[in-house]
Amino acid sequence: MTLILPVIMAGGAGTRLWPLSRDSMPKQFIALLEDDLSTFQATLLRVKGAPFLPPIVITNHEFRFIVAEQMQAVGVQGQIVLEPERRDSAAAIAVGALLASRVAPDAVAVALAADHVVENAAAFRADAMVAAEFAATGLIVTLGIVPTAPSVAYGYIEAGEALGDAGTKRLKRFVEKPDAATAQGYLDQGFLWNSGNFVFAAPTMIEELTRFAPDVIAAAREALDGATTDLDFIRLDGRAFGRAPRISIDYAVMEKTQHAGVIAAGFDWSDIGAWDSIHEVMDKDGAGNVLRGPVVALDTTNSLLRSDDMLLTTIGLTDMVVVATRDAVLVASKSAAPHVKRLVETLKQQGRPEATEHLRIYRPWGWYQRIDIGSRFQVKRINVKPGAKLSLQKHFHRSEHWVVVRGTAEVTLDGSVSHIHENESIYLPIGCTHRLYNPGKIELELIEVQVGSYTGEDDIIRIEDIYARA
The missing domain is CATH 2.60.120.10 (Jelly Rolls)
Known part of the structure; x- marks a missing residue:
């Protein structure tokens, strides 16, 4: 059995779930769903125990104590690597691959986002183990998601010829987030959603980064070589890490490599990237509403209503999102929910502390x-x-x-x-x-x-x- 080293990326801001998710406490550390676990903690538990090794968690230095506390709460130990600033997923995965090659050279790595929801952990583990066997042969394997709708919120993957009989195929191409008509065409042609989760042998990823993104891997290597130990944390060298281009792993490597495969995942998945996604994955009442906290809704349908503190009441709403915290309230149509990030940018330009800080x-x-x-x-x-x-x-x-x-x-x-x-x-x-x-x-x-x-x-x-x- 191939050993698997999880590399969990937990440094994002999650601004599309404002006002609940903010820079000072982003969505991956908040208990958004019914199980009272953060998505970061759920990710940790999903990769706990054989064949998974103790994880490498890559996060922003501002979140180091939150990460350590939440890991302790679910009984998971691992290495916590601190990014001095956000440089997107290519730099994070580069650091993860380099560290993996040093601490577990015989294992393959699985790079996971800390803010995704996976409904069937057993199916995830089974798919990860299949992907690991192919990754050990030199492929970078993407966990593709079978679409449930022609979504314009995700990138898509076209699969090529089969690689054996385990469900893994050659990855033919990535395509960016489409318009609605194009998304329906992709659905009809059997394309998969790009989950942004990858399984790879560290030497393969390092080699492909060196070929296609040499500035990224060079900055990551220098930042790791110059890292210092701060309590139980590995603090990357800030000056070196800051030289890494701000680019995703999709653009840096996956759209260019000839060594990519994809497996159609057998688990339900969501990146809960916006409030409409939260509405999709949560249990609803008879009127199609998700109600959380002190909420009273009359003649309201297909809406998400959440309050952390004050009484929230609605009459006559349809397809709406209303989220109330102690210091801010969001009211938006579900169709506009993916654009909350634009609203947060406006609040930042106006100097509103509520844009980034919780009470x-x-x-x-x-x-x-x-x-x-x-x-x-x-x-x-x-x-x-x-x-x-x-x-x-x-x-x-x-x-x-x-x-x-x-x-x-x-x-x-x-x-x-x-x-x-x-x-x-x-x-x-x-x-x-x-x-x-x-x-x-x-x-x-x-x-x-x-x-x-x-x-x-x-x-x-x-x-x-x-x-x-x-």
């Missing part, structure tokens, strides 16, 4: 959420995991007042340590050196009131930090 911001020690903000104050809710510790720090422009509402806080204030219990508080004057630690067995929650001339996050001088951020 709840995750940190390695837990999270904080803004409750209110004014010209000289800010109020936050802070949650610290058991055993977690914030950095030893100080501020030049604000004082802080902490009120514990749950758990016990161990507070270091200018070298003096005290324990603050529920319904107790402590004052931290401007310029003091302080640290917060949760010594208990339950989560610590407190309300922080900041007062001063400036309350921005960049007024934090870290003196010592167990997460190597000082």
Whole structure:
């Protein structure tokens, strides 16, 4: 049996699922469906156990602690590689292939996106094992998807002659996302959707990148050779990685190589690239609606309605998407849902923080959420995991007042340590050196009131930090 090394790409932004998915917490780390797992966690579990080896996860450095925490939550260990910036899939797969050739030279690799939904994990594993046998002979095998409709959201693959009797065929050509009429023609001719998931031997991918995208593989090799170890993470050299052209693996290699095969996958798949895709894969009520959260819908059909907090009510809607978070609401027709990315770009141009940041911001020690903000104050809710510790720090422009509402806080204030219990508080004057630690067995929650001339996050001088951020 051929060993398979998963290379999971988990660095995307997922802006078409705004306002739920944003740069600060993109869709692959959010529990979008009914199983309370993120798609990243579902991907990890899909490739857990023989013949799959512990995965290589390639992600943006901003997500490193989220990745580590979600891997720990599902009991998966692996290597986490940090990209200093996004350079598209060719650079990520180049790094994955190079690292795979060093850590598992006898295995083949499977490159997977962390934000896809696969309904039948057993069928996926069976297809991956078939693809691995052909990849071991020098082919780059794409997992093609049998289309269920003439979609204009996906690229298509034309398969050629059969390669043996295991269902794998020569890959004849890739075609870009078509218009509706062309998509129907592709469907009639038996084309497959391009899932963007590939199985390959590392030397084959390295050789093809060297032939067709030498700048990509050279930058990836230099970035990996110059990588440093940061806690449990492999941090790629930023200057070298930044020289990699921003190009997808489809354009860089797959549209040019003569060593490509395709297998028609036996599992149901979606890249959940937009809200209309979410509506397609989720369970619906008798009126064709997907309802999540505090939602009341009257005379509403074939719509997706989701609220994280506030009551959401609708009357007389058809084929609509309404998504409400604590600080933003999206209202769109399902047909316009794939264009949400354009809306997010407009919000960024207007300088709206909601375009990229959630009210709840995750940190390695837990999270904080803004409750209110004014010209000289800010109020936050802070949650610290058991055993977690914030950095030893100080501020030049604000004082802080902490009120514990749950758990016990161990507070270091200018070298003096005290324990603050529920319904107790402590004052931290401007310029003091302080640290917060949760010594208990339950989560610590407190309300922080900041007062001063400036309350921005960049007024934090870290003196010592167990997460190597000082």
